[in-house]
Structures are given as C-alpha cells and as structure tokens.
Amino acid sequence: MRAGPAARRRPAKVDAVGWWLKAFGGLVVVFFILPTLFVIPMSFGESTTFQFPPQGFTLRLYENFFTNPVWLASLGNSFIVATLTALLATTVGTAAAVALSRMEGRLARFVRTLLMVPIVAPAIVVAVAVYIAFLGWQLTGTVAGYVLAHTAIAVPYVLVSVTGALGGIDPQLLRAAASLGSPPWRAFLRVTMPLISRGVLTGAIFSFIVSFDEVVLALFLRSPVFHTMPVQMYNSVTVEIDPTISAASSLMVVATTIVFVLPQLLRGRARRR
Amino acid sequence: MSSNTIKWSNRLLLVPALALLAGILLVPLAGTLVRSLSGTGPDAGLTLRNYANLFTDGVTLTVLGRTALTAAVVTIATLLIGYPYAYLMTRVGPRARGILLVIVLIPFWTSVMARNFAWIVILQDGGPVQTLFAFFGAEDVVLYGTTAGVMIAMTQVMLPFMVLPLFSTLGAIDRRLLLAARGLGSSPTRAFWKVFWPLSRGGVMAGVILVFTLSLGFYVTPALLGSPQESLVAQLLAQRTTQLLDFAAAGALGMLVLVVTLVLVAWANRMGGTVSAIGVVAAGRTRSR
Numbered sequence: 345m346r347a348g349p350a351a352r353r354r355p356a357k358v359d360a361v362g363w364w365l366k367a368f369g370g371l372v373v374v375f376f377i378l379p380t381l382f383v384i385p386m387s388f389g390e391s392t393t394f395q396f397p398p399q400g401f402t403l404r405l406y407e408n409f410f411t412n413p414v415w416l417a418s419l420g421n422s423f424i425v426a427t428l429t430a431l432l433a434t435t436v437g438t439a440a441a442v443a444l445s446r447m448e449g450r451l452a453r454f455v456r457t458l459l460m461v462p463i464v465a466p467a468i469v470v471a472v473a474v475y476i477a478f479l480g481w482q483l484t485g486t487v488a489g490y491v492l493a494h495t496a497i498a499v500p501y502v503l504v505s506v507t508g509a510l511g512g513i514d515p516q517l518l519r520a521a522a523s524l525g526s527p528p529w530r531a532f533l534r535v536t537m538p539l540i541s542r543g544v545l546t547g548a549i550f551s552f553i554v555s556f557d558e559v560v561l562a563l564f565l566r567s568p569v570f571h572t573m574p575v576q577m578y579n580s581v582t583v584e585i586d587p588t589i590s591a592a593s594s595l596m597v598v599a600t601t602i603v604f605v606l607p608q609l610l611r612g613r614a615r616r617r
Numbered sequence: 618m619s620s621n622t623i624k625w626s627n628r629l630l631l632v633p634a635l636a637l638l639a640g641i642l643l644v645p646l647a648g649t650l651v652r653s654l655s656g657t658g659p660d661a662g663l664t665l666r667n668y669a670n671l672f673t674d675g676v677t678l679t680v681l682g683r684t685a686l687t688a689a690v691v692t693i694a695t696l697l698i699g700y701p702y703a704y705l706m707t708r709v710g711p712r713a714r715g716i717l718l719v720i721v722l723i724p725f726w727t728s729v730m731a732r733n734f735a736w737i738v739i740l741q742d743g744g745p746v747q748t749l750f751a752f753f754g755a756e757d758v759v760l761y762g763t764t765a766g767v768m769i770a771m772t773q774v775m776l777p778f779m780v781l782p783l784f785s786t787l788g789a790i791d792r793r794l795l796l797a798a799r800g801l802g803s804s805p806t807r808a809f810w811k812v813f814w815p816l817s818r819g820g821v822m823a824g825v826i827l828v829f830t831l832s833l834g835f836y837v838t839p840a841l842l843g844s845p846q847e848s849l850v851a852q853l854l855a856q857r858t859t860q861l862l863d864f865a866a867a868g869a870l871g872m873l874v875l876v877v878t879l880v881l882v883a884w885a886n887r888m889g890g891t892v893s894a895i896g897v898v899a900a901g902r903t904r905s906r
Contacts (some may be wrong), residue, residue: 362710375888376723379735443630464882466834468851469871472858477645496641557728559890593731600726609811
C-alpha cells in the first residue's frame, strides 16, 4: 500500500535481491507491525477519548481495567469460556484426528473436509444461524452456549495440529509395541500419546486463543448479564467511548505475543543445542 | 482384537466431533435453510420468494455489489503487496525467512478487537494518517467511516492468506529457468513475464480466491471502521436478524453467502489445497517455516 509503483516490478538482475525489493519488504513489515504498536502508547495516556498522540503518562487505564467490575467480569468470563473450550475442543479434536489417521479412502477425506468447514464458513452466517437456534434452546448468554459454539470453531485447529504430530510418528514403533505384547490401548497411551503431546498442547493453546479472541459469535450470544471480553471491548468503542480498551488491547497484544513467540524462541534454542 | 473391532472403535472416536459439528453447525444452518424457504402470512409453505426478494428489494444487490468490490480491491492490494514479499521470502537466508514469516503472521495473531481498535485510532479524524496526509498537502483525507478505511484494515489481515500460498509456489520455481531465459537474450522484465509469472500462477490463483472469499464475510472491521450507510453484506445480515427480526430474508441472504463461499473455497481447494492452506496459516503460527 505504501510503496511506489516502481517497487512492484521485478528485479533488474536475475540473481541478486535488489535493494528496493528489500526496502519494499521493510515497508510491508512496518505495515504489519506498526498498527498493533499504536495501542501500547495509547494505554498510558491521560485522555478520555481515543486521541492520538496520547497526552501525559498514567497507569489510570490499567487501574480501571483491573478494578472496574464490568471489565473484570468480562475478563473472568473469557477465561472460563476459553478454558472449557480448550478442554472440550482438545479432547474431541484429538480423538477425531487419531481416528482419521487410521482411516483411508473417500469417507475419511470427506469427514476431514467436513470438520474443517467451521473455519471456512463465514463467521457471520454461522453466528446468525447459531444465534437463532440457541434462542430456541435457551443457550444465549450462558457459559454452555459460548463454550459449545466456540468449541465447534476450535476443533479444526486441534485437528490440524494433532494430525501434523501424528504424521511424524514412525509406524514401526506401534508395530514394535504390538509385537512386544502391548494391547492397542496401551500402545496408544505409552507410545502415541507422548509423541503427539506437543501437537495436542499446540491444539489446546490455539483453541484457548480462538475462544478468548472470538468476537462475532460472542456478539450474538451476549446477554446483559453475561458476555466475554471481546464483546466488552466492542461495546467500549460503539456504545460508550471508553479508553480502557487501549489497556485491554495492550494486554491482549502482549499476552498473545508471549504465547506465540515464546515457543518459537524456545524451539530455536532447543534445535541449536 | 479383530480388525473389525478396531474399525468400529475408530468410528466411535469420531462421534463426539461429528455430533458437535452437527448440533452446533449443521442443525442451525439447516434451520436457516428451512426459514429461507418458508413463506409468511397468507402464503405460508415452501417458497423461493425470499430468494427472489434479494434481487428485487433494491438494497441487497447494492450491498452485495459493494461487498464484492471491496473484496476485489482487497484481493488486488494483497496480491500487489504479497507477491514481492513472498518473492523476497524465497530469496533471503533461512534465518531472515523465519523472521519474515513470523512477521507476516502478526496480524493473524493479534487480537481482533485490539487490531480493529488500533485502526480506529490510526484512521480517525485528526489521527496520525490524516496528519500525515495533511503534512503532504492533502488536507481533507477522510478514511474513518469510509469503505477505503475498511479496505486498508482488511488488506493487513488478509495478507497472510495471500503470502503463504504464494511463498510455497514461488519457492518451488527453478530459478535456473530465469537464467536460461536471460542467457538466451531476454530482458529481465520479459523473463519474468514469460517464465516466472506463468509458473507462479497456481499460487496466485489459490491466494486470490482465498482472500476474495474470506473478504466477503468480514463483519467486525466494516462494522467498526465503515459507515452504516455503506454497509457490507455481513452487516446487512446482522441487521436483518437482530434489528428487523426478518429471519426469512436473513436466512436467504445467509444461504446465498454460505453457498458462494463454499463453492469458491472448493474451487480454490482444487487449485492448490486451500483448506490445508488455512490449516497452514493456523498451524504456521507455531510450526513456522
């Protein structure tokens, strides 16, 4: 967006990376990173609007976030919903991934595609359908409603990460366990589970984040007495102009960065060792 | 244990996932389908009138057109930005490539609300972007509350979906073909258009269809950054459901959007494994490279 038209043409030399290509890459990197960083200085400002650049330096917004009962309740609700979603989605998704890894043919492919539908179907269409159905089942505004809806969209992420982990298992190991007299369930617990534990953990973290961050379904399932933090953030820019959202946003950005970047750094170190 | 028992225990493991999918997704969507086909008042019963109304009510077609235009602009923007970026990724060392990949996934990690709030701050009247434009002499550039602002914010989120399929396609192209073309006397530009571009077309198609399709369903970004007078299809769907309580019309619109999306995704999937591409975007968050 920010580069000139010249930057979009190919390099002049076939096998050297042109300086302008690197410069263009740098601009794109800025486009990726910069917007997110704007929320952090905002969160220390004194203003009661969304004015930028922020004036002064204060921790008032953080204080408000951690003492205001409405914000605290939404944070607590998000934790409850996301934890239950992670547990349910990981169990259900891991079971499905294990079953599918042992199956072949059209049926398995069909089921796999079917289970991926929740992440390709437009969230708004799903949200509207779920909203009307849940109204009838009296699940709107309940923990169970949030957890079930979020689990449905989190399962594909578990499926992907556990399937990836299962693909890395040497089938000889399971045959060895069987030839040594281990029944299939014990081979699963003692051989398969430890080997896919990282994939299962990844799936659990994804489903937690997917649920914690989910807005569209949450907006439709909300009730005056129960909603999650993304809904509260949505309210704070639409219904009321509440700059506490910049503190909430900064905390979310820092938390997700830690969750996603930390494993990368740790893995990089483990590989080098 | 007989192989039959194993087969059935396998199928048993699939039951919870399928039951959940059926109960939470398929049953509500079936309800949407039924409502979209039901008449109201005197002419109750099976009817296609709700679908016919979509094309005659004067509003829906305008909104659908605006949504398709927005998605198309976002798709072109992500392609123009994503292609050189993906190309750069294939040309740098493994370490730099890892960093570029982590960066491309940043919009994907960051909380949806945090990201949209950041765009509100940046694009708002009197905000940094307006100040920047004013500095260069363009005094009254308004982006907040316009479709252009929505497009800018959407482009940022959609870039991973363009860059990742492109990266895998561009990385697989044999660069010696370019050298051969140059050796045979073609100019760099000509070598690119005659050799490199045709070979990259599969990834371009996959990325284009994927970004276009996902862009059709955006709700939060247009609701927060756009204007109610220039709403996109997701806003119209929400409005008909929660404000107008016109479940039949909303059902028809929802089914239309769903079918278009699934058909496009199935097509893209044939072009180059798009459902798995989404999986890669999802899983790439930790399994980078």
